[in-house]
Amino acid sequence: MKEILRGIALAIVVFGCDLGSRVENTKELNKEIKASQIKRVTHTQLIYSANEWGKKIAQITEKSLEDQLRKNPSEANVLCTDLAKIPVVAALEREYGVQIELLGMADLKNPKLAAKEREILDAYVYSAKNKSAAGDNLQQLDDTLLVYNAPLTAESLICKECMKSQDVPFAVWRLLFSKKEIIRKLDAKQLKN
Structure with missing residues (x-):
């Protein structure tokens, strides 16, 4: 049982760390998509x-x-x-x-x-x-x-x-x-x- 709880805790920590970089990557991606939009500029x-x-x-x-x-x-x-x-x-x-x-x-x-x-x-x-x-x-x-x-x-x-x-x-x-x-x-x- 302790092994299962440790495994779950480890998975949560790994997933939590990965989530931060995903959020950062998402912000950068959104910024890049916004900059790449087709615009009509006079x-x-x-x-x-x-x-x-x-x-x-x-x-x-x-x-x-x-x-x-x-x-x-x-x-x-x-x-x-x-x-x-x-x-x-x-x-x-x-x-x-x-x-x-x-x-x-x-x-x-x-x-x-x-x-x-x-x-x-x-x-x-x-x-x-x-x-x-x-x-x-x-x-x-x-x-x-x-x-x-x-x-x-x-x-x-x-x-x-x-x-x-x-x-x-x-x-x-x-x-x-x-x-x-x-x-x-x-x-x-x-x-x-």
Whole structure:
């Protein structure tokens, strides 16, 4: 009788442990199914979503980097060049499928950037030199990519710490979105017509 009870107890423990992983797998599967649904997304909806996400991501990234710079000012070089070392930024990149970078004057000649991006960056530099306000910008680079740029103020801690060697205090967030990832992440029920 004791052997039967031990066997039943062992089965309950094994089944209980397996149930937890099944629930986790089910959540992941539901998330994947939802992302794979066929959706009709207009160009306007795509641009609106990228613009809203860009604003939100730039604000969160700026706050996270400033917090890290205040906590660890000696690590400014590492933090400014490798934003993925900041857990919040790494999480945003994974969640939204976005590439987040901080650009400065040196990037005017960066061959990695598209010609259109370098022109926009040049306009931001011109605004910074003339101490005029420049706003956020969303551009379509090609059929698959969108880039969101958000300039930082010259008084920003990030400009002061990350762009020390520049003549003009200037920095711009560069958020590179894949249209495919935006569409994949959109909830079909929440799309505005």
